[in-house]
Amino acid sequence: MHLSGKHALVTGGGTGIGLAIAQALAAQGAHVTITGRRQEVLDEVAGERMTGMAMDVRDEADVDAKIAQAVEARGPVQICVANAGVAEGRALHKTSLEFWRNMMATNLDGAFLTIRACLPGMRAEGWGRVITVASIAGIRGLKGAPAYSASKHGLIGLTRALSEDYLGTEMTFNAICPGYVATPIVDRNIESIAQRAGVSADEALRLMVDENRHKRLIAPEEIATAAMWLVGPGSQSINGQVIEIAGGQM
Structure with a gap:
């Protein structure tokens, strides 16, 4: 229960990887705010240490307002897991601007908005862990999915830049890249x-x-195990890293 008293926020926390990470955080004593677009999905998995909150990561006003509500209710967010995303392949010559912008708004803008809203609490507390859930597509590109690959490359760049900005503090920023x-x-x-x-x-x-x-x-629990390592004791020197979880070297 080494995370007792910590407030964690996991976007896209109602299903899949986000849910597995949220459950692992709660099991270690954190109170976890899970977000997603559908409140009913969040309510189905919420529990004693997990509170569901509908939030659209593409909407700046919604992100700022909802995270402020979560902070007021449960204290500053000290662990931020930017997991919400969409994954869809489409050849570039078939990619509309609408498709492109929705991909970027969800996968990249959403992470930026979420992390930005959580940073003041981490800075004030003097401790924080930020994990972005990227993809192997952000490392080598994925055939048939240029928009998705670009969004995940951008997410890794954001993560690495933030790790440089906060070097020497008790705040770390790392990306997990699953297959x-x-x-x-x-x-x-x-x-x-x-x-x-x-x-x-x-x-x-x-x-x-x-x-x-x-x-x-890969099982979602495998990703959650890596996330718990990044927020656990002794993780303070793991910073700016891109951790591939794909069964072998990419």
Whole structure:
């Protein structure tokens, strides 16, 4: 229970990776504010140490207001997990400006707005841990997903720059870059990939699995374990790092 008394915020915390991280944080004593677009989804998983709060990370006013409410109720956010994101592939010549802007607004602007709103509390407390959930697409680019890859490259750049800004403090900034994880996002992408590639659902799943070096989907709990390491005792010198979780070297 080494996180007792800490207030953590996890965007996209109602399902998948975000939920696994939120549950792990709560298990170690933190009070976790989980956010997402649908309050009913958050309410289904909220509990004694997890409070759901509907929030659209693309909306600056909503992010600022909701995080202020969370801080008023549970104290300054000391652990910020910017996890909310969308993952969808589309060839560049088929990418509309609307599609591009929504990808950036969710994956990159959303992280920027969330971290910015949480920073004052960390600065005042003199301690903070920021984790961004990026992707292997942010390291090497993902075929057929230029908008998604660009958003995740930007997220890694933001994380690294912040780590430089706060060197020498008790605040750290790190990015986790998973391969394909067994989450609802993968389930939704099976149909999309099958349609684009003209293959069966099983073949579409195999295409994703084969991108992971160990040839299996990653469990959300594996990502949560890495997150707990980054916020746990002895983590103060892990800063500005891009941690690949993809079953092998990328």
